[in-house]
Amino acid sequence: MPSFKGQYEHSVDSKGRVSFPAKLRKSLNPEAQERFTILRGLEPCLYLYPEDEWQKVEDQLSQINSFTKEGRTVKRNFLRFAEDVSLDNQNRIPLPTQLADWAGIDGKAIFIGSGERIEVWSPEKLNAIDSGLSFESYQELFERVMGDHDTNDET
Amino acid sequence: MPSFKGQYEHSVDSKGRVSFPAKLRKSLNPEAQERFTILRGLEPCLYLYPEDEWQKVEDQLSQINSFTKEGRTVKRNFLRFAEDVSLDNQNRIPLPTQLADWAGIDGKAIFIGSGERIEVWSPEKLNAIDSGLSFESYQELFERVMGDHDTNDET
């Protein structure tokens, strides 16, 4: 299981391509070395899954019953804004136009390694979300979320 | 198992033909490379099944008991509005007039990859259904449906 970490800013060229950060590339599972699925994230950023990790998401999706309305809605809206992309010979990722527009990515893109996936942000959107969270409230949030997973039982 | 994803808008020409999106074509099972079944969807859109996936639908249909009224009604109305179509040499799909009319498709068509099938929407109908689902209720729905299948991690 790859574990992506770190933050890297790169230029998006006029053709919508971005260099894939070398350090993240070193964390890739060799079997999926060049294939990704990119899609809208739950925040205003894009998620980038290497193929092996994406497969796990698809396995879950494939169990949804398409003959129920709810199943169809979920499947449609999840897959709708997803595309497969590959690195080119210079290790660049093409950002699909629609997705880049939606995420406000233009000129610069920031890659954030986030465990099994990578997030891609526009600098502006990232700033906005950063400044919406003070360090103090982040500390509080961190303690609460991480606290859930140890034996601490204070509520 | 193909897995269609992504959303692509194309023009419908005066003869009722639409280019089949190249990225979806790459997800086709080669053995069914050019044959599809197209039919009325359960939402106001058309469903497009490559031949191999359609076979699975037929298998399900064949298990319906024709000696019940409900069974007959389902079968009749499901197959009634289904047609076989193939890509032409320029990778275009002919949209049968009656089906296109029913789905309100005219001028522009939006393809949405949705796992084992492809949905074809008119831009207007798609907008309408989009605005009927808030992001919050979608998140709730998503968590509920995806959560149902979360228990089986062992293989």
Add this chain to the structure above:
DNA sequence: GTACATTGTGGGTAGAAGTGGGGGAATGTG
């Protein structure tokens, strides 16, 4: 520091993809 490899960036170009239309074969109708 110098030599060399890797990484990040930009751009040219051939081929693919998307779009539109002409014309002949097949089909249907009076």
Add this chain to the structure above:
DNA sequence: CACATTCCCCCACTTCTACCCACAATGTAC
């Protein structure tokens, strides 16, 4: 049988994409 209609093949054109080469900046080895 004449005629209209539809379907499918071919051709033409524009736009986009993938692949190629180039080069500057950075990092690494010695």
